Amino acid sequence: MNGWDVFTWISSAALAGSAIVIFGYFLRDAGKILNQEDDDRDED
Amino acid sequence: MPEAGIAGLDLIVLGVYLLAMLGVGYYVYRRAPSFEEYLLAGRMMTTPILVCTLASTYYGLDILFGTSELAYNEGIVAFFAYSELSLGIYLLAAFALSTRLRRAKFTSLPEILERNYGRSAGVLGALASIIYSVPSAGLFALGRITHVVFGMEPWLGALLLGGVALAYTLLGGLLAVAVTDTIQFVLMCITLAIAIPMLMGEVGGFDAVAAAAPVGYFAPLGDIPIWLMIAYTSAGLSILVDPGFYQRVFAAKSARQARNAMLISIFIWIAYDWLVTAGGMLALAAVADGRLPADLHSNDALLAAVSFALPVGLTGVFLAGVLATAMSTIDSYTLVAGANISYDLYRPLVKPDADDEELVRTTRIGVVVSWVLGYAIAFMFTKILALVVFMTTLLTSMVLVPIFASLYWKGRKTPLAGVLSCSVGLVSVIAFYLGIQWLGTFDEVYGTYIWTFAFDGTTFSLWQEYALFFSLPMSLIGFILGNLLGADGPPVEPMEAAE
Numbered sequence: 089m090n091g092w093d094v095f096t097w098i099s100s101a102a103l104a105g106s107a108i109v110i111f112g113y114f115l116r117d118a119g120k121i122l123n124q125e126d127d128d129r130d131e132d
Numbered sequence: 133m134p135e136a137g138i139a140g141l142d143l144i145v146l147g148v149y150l151l152a153m154l155g156v157g158y159y160v161y162r163r164a165p166s167f168e169e170y171l172l173a174g175r176m177m178t179t180p181i182l183v184c185t186l187a188s189t190y191y192g193l194d195i196l197f198g199t200s201e202l203a204y205n206e207g208i209v210a211f212f213a214y215s216e217l218s219l220g221i222y223l224l225a226a227f228a229l230s231t232r233l234r235r236a237k238f239t240s241l242p243e244i245l246e247r248n249y250g251r252s253a254g255v256l257g258a259l260a261s262i263i264y265s266v267p268s269a270g271l272f273a274l275g276r277i278t279h280v281v282f283g284m285e286p287w288l289g290a291l292l293l294g295g296v297a298l299a300y301t302l303l304g305g306l307l308a309v310a311v312t313d314t315i316q317f318v319l320m321c322i323t324l325a326i327a328i329p330m331l332m333g334e335v336g337g338f339d340a341v342a343a344a345a346p347v348g349y350f351a352p353l354g355d356i357p358i359w360l361m362i363a364y365t366s367a368g369l370s371i372l373v374d375p376g377f378y379q380r381v382f383a384a385k386s387a388r389q390a391r392n393a394m395l396i397s398i399f400i401w402i403a404y405d406w407l408v409t410a411g412g413m414l415a416l417a418a419v420a421d422g423r424l425p426a427d428l429h430s431n432d433a434l435l436a437a438v439s440f441a442l443p444v445g446l447t448g449v450f451l452a453g454v455l456a457t458a459m460s461t462i463d464s465y466t467l468v469a470g471a472n473i474s475y476d477l478y479r480p481l482v483k484p485d486a487d488d489e490e491l492v493r494t495t496r497i498g499v500v501v502s503w504v505l506g507y508a509i510a511f512m513f514t515k516i517l518a519l520v521v522f523m524t525t526l527l528t529s530m531v532l533v534p535i536f537a538s539l540y541w542k543g544r545k546t547p548l549a550g551v552l553s554c555s556v557g558l559v560s561v562i563a564f565y566l567g568i569q570w571l572g573t574f575d576e577v578y579g580t581y582i583w584t585f586a587f588d589g590t591t592f593s594l595w596q597e598y599a600l601f602f603s604l605p606m607s608l609i610g611f612i613l614g615n616l617l618g619a620d621g622p623p624v625e626p627m628e629a630a631e
Contacts, residue, residue, distance in 0.1 A: 092338040096410045100325040103403040107321035110396070113180035114314050121176055122159070122307070 142448025149452040150296050152315065153459070157300025157308040167491040170305035171239065171471050172383040177310060182384055182393030184317035185310040185464070187400045189376050191320070192461035193273035194520070196408055196454065200434035203412030207345060209354030211409040213361055218368025219398060225371050226394035232539055233378060234387040240468075241378045242476040245531065248538040249550025250621050251480050256554040257531050258476035261375045264527040265469035266502050267294070268509035269520040270462035275510065277458065280432060281451055287511050297459040298503045301467050302496055306383055309463045316456030321404070323446075323453030328407045328414070331441040335417040338410075344420030349413075363597040370524045373531050375468045411437060466503050473498030518579070521597070522565065529557035529603035533611050548618025549611045556610030560603040568596045 168174055177185075203210035238244055241261055246254025271290040278289020300308045332338075341349075348354065353361070371377055384390035415437035418424040424436055435454070442450055474494035479486050486494070509519070534553040537545060572583030572594070583594045 090338040090342070092341075092410070093332060095406065096328060096332055096338075099403040099406045099410075100329050103321045103400065103407065104325035106396070106400055106403070107318045107325075110180045110183050111314065111318050113178075114184060117178045117180060118311075121173070121178065121181060122311070 141445045142451065145445065145448035146452050146455070149315075149319070149455070150293075153296055153300050153312045156311045156315075157303035160304030160308040160311075165305060165307065165492070167488045167495070168239075169307065170492045171467075171475070171495060172379070173305070173307040173310055175237075175383055176385055177380070177383045177389070178385050179389045179393045179396070181310050181314055182380055182389060183396045183400070184314035185460075186377070186380050186393055187397045187404075188313045188317040188320060188457070188460035189380070189464040190371065190374070190397075190461075191401065191404060191457065192270055193277070193454070193458045194269060195405070196457050197273070197431055197434060199405065199408045200412035200415070201430045203409040204415050204430045204433040205412075206354055207349030207413060208352060208409065209356065210412065211406055212352035213354055213356060214364055216402065216405065217361065217365040218371075219402070221365070221368040222371060222394070222398045222401070225377065226391055226398065229372060229539075230381045230384075230390040230394050231387040233381045234384050234390045236539075238378075238382055240382075240471055240476055241373065241375045241531070241535070242472060244535055244538050245550055245554070246476070246480060248545055249534060250547040253534060253547065253550030253554055254476060254480060256551065256558075257534075258472045260527045260530040260554070260558075261476070262469045262472045262502065264523050265375055265465040265472065266509060267462040267465050267469075267506035270294075270458055270465070271507050272510035274455070274458045274462065277435075277454055280435060290507065290510060293455060293459065294462055294503070294507065297463045298466065298499070301463045301470075302499050305492075305495075306379065306467060309467055310380075310383075312463065313460045316453075316460040319449070319453040319456040320460075321400070323450040324404065324407050324411075326446065327438045327442055327450050328411050331411060331414050331418075331437055334441045335414050335421065335423070335437075338413070340417040340421070341413050344417050345413075349416075357593070360595060360597060363595065363600070366600045367521075367524065367597075369532065369600070370528050373528055373535055375472070376464045379464075379468055379471075408434065462506075466499055466506070467495075469502030469505075470495050470497075470499030473501060522561075525599050525603070526558065526561050528600060529561045529607055530554045531557075532604065533557065533607040537611060544615055544620070546615050546618030547621040549614030552614035552618075553607050553611035557603050557607035560606035561599050564599040564602050565596055568594055572596075 163169075166174075199210050199214065202214060236244075238247075240258075242254045242257035245257040271294045272286075274293050275286030275288075275290035278284045278293060279286045282289065284292075300312055304311075335341075380393075381390045384393070411434040412430075415424065415428070415433035418437050418440070419426060419428055419433075423440060424433075428436055438450055439447055474491055474497070478494050478498075479491065483490070531554065534550045537549070537553075568581045568583050571585075572581045574580070575582050578595075581596045585592055585594075
């Protein structure tokens with residue numbers, strides 16, 4: 089397999105994996121964001 | 133349908149996607165948001181939603197089709213020289229800019245100028261931001277996609293699908309934009325991540341590309357002139373003053389979440405850039421073995437290649453991803469321009485004591501005005517992409533120096549410094565463009581004006597793309613002169629006090 093083929097597979101896995109994980113975290117936060125609940129404001 | 137192999141199932145997928153977008157807008161609308169909720173999602177956005185909206189907003193069809201077109205024609209240089217050289221600037225935006233911006237609790241980019249230099253500089257910044265943000269390129273590209281996919285007239289496709297983006301933006305503001313961006317982000321990423329490996333399998337991988345490619349197709353930096361490379365890298369400076377980026381940072385729940393979102397977005401952009409580049413290069417192999425027509429337009433290379441590689445149903449999902457790519461950019465910048473009209477022009481110039489409800493109402497009017505303006509420009513001008521490059525250069529030249537002086541220069545800042553810096557940046561960009569157009573000739577290969585001249589036995593070439601090298605120093609000189617000659621303005625709330 090060509091090295092660029094491998095890089096393409098890695099990029100695809102990284103992009104799809106990131107999208108799924110980030111979407112999972114978004115769903116965790118979605119209720120609070122949509123209802124504008126501010127119970128743990130994270131100021132730094 | 134002229135080119136892509138779309139079936140009934142694909143149309144159903146697309147229909148569901150569009151209805152979902154409208155549903156999100158309506159849900160937020162029913163809650164009657166305040167101005168801060170409408171424009172900045174109540175400053176409640178956490179890292180995941182920020183990543184989605186940042187990544188999808190900044191990457192539009194210009195990346196999807198522009199980079200793949202370049203990869204199809206020029207090869208791997210599209211990834212290394214054109215896309216990734218700006219990464220250093222993105223890192224600067226993540227580490228230096230996002231934290232400082234979020235802590236200062238601004239509402240818009242022009243407001244930074246208004247607070248530091250007074251109303252005139254704020255208005256100039258607002259005009260630059262509006263010109264940059266009206267969604268002409270996005271609507272133009274959307275029209276082109278609907279023409280290629282559905283055979284629809286471009287103006288009608290942009291009107292219908294751009295109208296959906298307008299509707300949910302109008303109803304729900306940034307919260308609706310960010311939630312729809314999230315769905316669009318997932319669609320963009322997953323569809324591309326599935327489509328490109330399938331395309332690679334169909335055409336025989338990069339070995340097939342190497343067999344079909346001309347010499348130099350795999351040279352990372354190609355044979356582009358070094359100054360042009362620097363100019364393309366400088367184009368990445370626009371993120372340092374991109375009003376859409378600023379709006380998302382202001383909307384972050386904290387400075388840390390804004391910075392983390394930017395860093396994750398950079399990682400995603402690298403993977404996305406490569407897959408788009410790979411798609412363009414693989415299309416070349418598909419043309420070489422006769423699977424795609426030899427007269428394939430390079431701008432359509434990615435779409436045509438993916439359409440033949442994907443099965444029915446997945447084609448519809450991919451097309452939804454393409455539409456998502458366009459709509460996530462259109463909605464965000466329409467809202468930014470609308471807010472500039474309301475918060476940065478109407479409020480300071482017409483009604484400084486406008487209440488929350490009035491600001492939401494005028495922002496909605498501004499959203500419609502900016503969309504209509506973008507639509508008109510999209511179908512009035514023929515060289516729309518050149519116009520967008522010009523607008524980007526214009527914004528950077530006008531506001532980069534005064535904005536960075538506001539954020540990082542603790543010394544004296546007079547109102548005249550803000551006004552002169554913006555004005556001199558504006559005039560010098562226009563003068564440079566007109567000068568090169570007048571003295572130079574249009575290069576059909578690069579699609580730009582180039583002035584070639586000899587000095588002391590050496591030949592030099594000045595491209596229109598070099599405008600920033602001239603305009604940014606001029607803007608800095610304007611700032612220094614304004615500081616030397618101008619009187620002090622009213623006291624400015626220091627950044628530290630706002631933190």
